Amino acid sequence: MIQMRRKDREIKDRAEIIEVIRRCDICRLGLVDGDYAYILPLNFGMDADEEGKVTLYFHSALEGHKTELLKEGLKASFEMDTRHELEYDESKGYCTYYFESVMGRGTIHMLGDDEKFAALEKLMDHYHPGMKAYFNTAAIPRTLVYTLEVTEMSGKRKVPRGM
Secondary structure, eight states: OOOOSOGGGEEOOHHHHHHHHHHOSOEEEEEEETTEEEEEEEOOEEEEOTTSOEEEEEEEESSSHHHHHHHHOSEEEEEEEEEEEEEEETTTTEEEEEEEEEEEEEEEEEOOHHHHHHHHHHHHHHHSTTSOOOOOGGGGGGEEEEEEEEEEEEEEEEOOTTO
């Protein structure tokens, strides 16, 4: 379990964490690249079932450095954040930042051609909720589609006082 220092900012309710994820635009995926972390800002889709399982969906080209790293390792970490707001009071010399964030880890799974369409629909639905937004299926054979099955996640928020 991921430990959080500021327990007063922890989002404990799973449904609230899912809502934070729905509000996020980008998911940063962290992979191992030798001695360093390789962090990627990615568009994503999500599926959260009633049993508590959360799956994140991603896509990319079939080749490249990211693709090679994905083939090498099955474990990854992620982070996403939203509701950014800066508060600055010059007269008091006070500056703080409000946010909501989710981070966690899980296991990467490459999807076969027969699974890609449904996964890409989940990506489109994240950015165009309920619209069944069109995408050109001719790109599917030349698109790598993969999931991150989340094994651990935590949520955190800092909101203005009185909210």
